Structure formats: structure tokens, C-alpha cells
Amino acid sequence: MRIFIVEEQLVQITKEVIDAHQYPFDIHLVTEPAAILRDIGELPNIYFLTADSADVAWQIRELDVHGYLIFFTDCAGALDDIVGQYIAPTAYIVKQEEISRSWDDIAFALQSVFSREILRQNTNCFVFDNENRVAYEDILYFETIPRTRKVMLHTRNGTYIIADFLKNIKAKLASHAEFSGVNSYLINLNNVTRIDRKNGVIAFKGDAQIHAGRRVITTVYKDFQSQFLH
Structure with missing residues (x-):
């Protein structure tokens, strides 16, 4: 499963979280949200999106119904707009001034994804x-x-x-x-x-x-x- 990341500053801290928990996730950095649509590939995936990319999030949701949308914003007030879109995000993260302080929030979000994906796979599989x-x-x-x-x-x-x-x-x-x-x-x-x-x-x-x-x-x-x- 890939994590599409638009903001380069999130790459290193996300890699640290993945390594610490040994999650089976690969990071895929893109230059803009729209680039995700061109390279979405095998499903489902994880998407780190900015609060102003709700339109792209809608298109992602249509392509990847089981995908995990995680929104990052600098302002907690912007989350109201995302909630109103009804696109079933997995998590909302308000970025700290020092990005390293977002470690726990990213770790919590990825733990949620990992747990939900195991449950989803078990639902469709004989174990x-x-x-x-x-x-x-x-x-x-x-x-x-x-x-x-x-x-x-x-x-x-x-x-x-x-x-x-x-x-x-x-x-x-x-x-x-x-x-x-x-x-x-x-x-x-x-x-x-x-x-x-x-x-x-x-x-x-x-x-x-x-x-x-x-x-x-x-x-x-x-x-x-x-x-x-x-």
C-alpha cells in the first residue's frame, strides 16, 4: 500500500513512523494533488492531502472507495470545510509549527489505517x-x-x-x-x-x-x- 504525499516536509517524519512500527507502506511523493489521479495504481492507498484539495479528494474517493484520506492543515478552522464535504476522511491533522511535533498524530492516523485495513482484508478473506x-x-x-x-x-x-x-x-x-x-x-x-x-x-x-x-x-x-x- 502506498502513501501519496504532496508536501515534501512530511516525507521524513512519515518514514520514521513507518520504520518505527514496521508498517507495509511505501511513500510516493507527488508534485501536486492532481498528480495522484494520474498515478493512483493498485488500490487501496493512503493519501496525505492539504485542506484545500477537497475537489481532488472527491475524485480520489470515486476511484478508491476503500482509500484512506488524511488531511493536513495549518488552521483548525479549515477542518469544518472538509467535514462538510462528506468524503469520509480517515483523520484530520493540524500541523505543528515544528513538523516533528506532528509525529504522534501521524503515528495515530497510520495505526488507524493499519488496523482498519487488516479488518477489511479479513472480512473478504478466509483466515x-x-x-x-x-x-x-x-x-x-x-x-x-x-x-x-x-x-x-x-x-x-x-x-x-x-x-x-x-x-x-x-x-x-x-x-x-x-x-x-x-x-x-x-x-x-x-x-x-x-x-x-x-x-x-x-x-x-x-x-x-x-x-x-x-x-x-x-x-x-x-x-x-x-x-x-x-
Whole structure:
């Protein structure tokens, strides 16, 4: 994730905060707020903006709905204008006469960004073993590894071994209607391309497929129809 900074005087102190907390942020200095729009790249990002760049902030928000807007101003009174724009800033920072005195404010803002981004990523990802994350949209299916207390997770990009029972994973994903399963499988219906009930085959995006028993095929087929064909 990049931090777009317009004011050069903020670069060094921001770098110190990043280094102190080992945040995975890269600084990208631009010459003017409008330059951000030309180089916005991968999303989301963090944007250090001045109080008079609300118009650009609106355009950034349209492009980066999950981006983090942090406004800097020399005058606390200018914050009222920013609040009135309804562009969901992450933080407002009133710059001190000595920029080094803004260290704590910048640190607090970046801590907020880091925490919110972890939460946002976890909301869109299946998390296992406390640190591994796979986007739900990339999951093909889970299957029990026979005679073990482990599960194999098949994704578009590879496989993972999870030290857990499938029943626990099913419970964890119970609120996700796109997952269907019975017996030793849990299948992401969003990535199913074909269900061959006659031959007991479920095919997925990317040419992966499984051969399953009648009960699994019947359950998944029923859930697939309910999810997409009603």
C-alpha cells in the first residue's frame, strides 16, 4: 500500500513512523494533488492531502472507495470545510509549527489505517492458522484428508493444508450462502462451472474437478440451483 504525499516536509517524519512500527507502506511523493489521479495504481492507498484539495479528494474517493484520506492543515478552522464535504476522511491533522511535533498524530492516523485495513482484508478473506489469508472468491473447495485431522483447501492459485476439522470450517463459513457441503467436502458454488449428476463430477473454474458420491452431488446441485437459478 502506498502513501501519496504532496508536501515534501512530511516525507521524513512519515518514514520514521513507518520504520518505527514496521508498517507495509511505501511513500510516493507527488508534485501536486492532481498528480495522484494520474498515478493512483493498485488500490487501496493512503493519501496525505492539504485542506484545500477537497475537489481532488472527491475524485480520489470515486476511484478508491476503500482509500484512506488524511488531511493536513495549518488552521483548525479549515477542518469544518472538509467535514462538510462528506468524503469520509480517515483523520484530520493540524500541523505543528515544528513538523516533528506532528509525529504522534501521524503515528495515530497510520495505526488507524493499519488496523482498519487488516479488518477489511479479513472480512473478504478466509483466515486460517492465524496468519494465512485466501480471498473467498479464490476458494474452489475444501476436502477432508482421510485418516487425519486436517483439511486440504483448493484455490485458483494452489492448495493449502489446514490443521483443523472440516466441521469447524463449515461452522465458520455458515453465514456464507455460496458454500455448500456434506460429508468430506465444502464447495464454493461461485466457482462451480458444471455439475454432472450422472457421472458424479463437479467442475470448477480453471479446469479443476472432483468426483463425489451421490449425496454430495445431490446436495451441491440443490444448493447451486437455489443460489443461481431461482
